[in-house]
């Protein structure tokens with residue numbers, strides 16, 4: 001049982017597979033951090049990665065936009081396909097990939113620029129706006145989608161760092177969605193936020209699912225249960241169980257999942 005790993009397949013016929021990971025291994029030097037993980041991530045679905053600290057959730061998430069490329073000792077093996085395209089193929093430009101696969105981090109990290117420029121930055125470098133009014137529209141759309149427009153519209157040219165923590169995190173989500181990504185990766189996006197800001201970001205995640213495949217790493221099982229439709233439980237670098245979120249929380253098949261959700265390992 002201990003060495004068993006699951007090949008997690010999508011059972012949901014309503015949603016297409018957006019990301020297909022097959023036999024993925026990640027090493028940091030000699031540390032084998034992700035062990036032979038295969039999983040299908042669905043489109044227009046929120047997928048939560050849960051598991052004890054150090055089990056590899058963030059490492060696996062970072063495989064989807066090749067952020068592990070930026071860590072010199074990290075080595076990724078296996079296949080990751082997004083829309084059937086191998087994202088580790090030599091012809092894939094990681095910068096372009098990261099426009100399609102946006103990421104929001106644990107701590108809100110706005111650029112030291114105005115609210116407007118934070119959101120406009122990506123569309124500008126990727127040439128998504130034809131002119132200034134086009135760019136204005138993109139910025140407004142992204143801020144509306146991130147539920148920040150009403151609070152930010154009268155202070156677009158003030159520094160992003162002047163917003164509250166929860167607003168800054170929504171600004172980072174606006175920055176990520178401004179390049180029209182198809183996948184949104186969120187690594188503990190609420191861990192620095194108070195309960196009200198957390199509730200706003202969770203509501204937003206639920207909205208974002210209409211357009212994107214969202215993958216969220218969270219330490220909070222309550223949050224996973226609230227926002228996700230699919231949950232993957234990781235333990236010691238293995239993907240132990242992957243299923244509908246309500247199944248994982250009400251009727252897990254593996255004893256390790258059961259121990260984790262009941263607070264016996266953690």
Ligand SMILES: Nc1ncnc2c1ncn2[C@@H]1O[C@H](COP(=O)(O)OP(=O)(O)OP(=O)(O)O)[C@@H](O)[C@H]1O
Nearest residue numbers: 028031033051052053054055056057058059060071
């Ligand atoms: N940049 C890095 N360099 C070296 N080792 C790393 C690096 N990032 C993670 N690791 C190692 O990889 C393993 C998995 O770590 P990872 O951060 O992916 O786990 P996690 O489940 O996201 O943990 P947490 O919940 O604490 O954030 C750990 O053994 C960790 O020490």
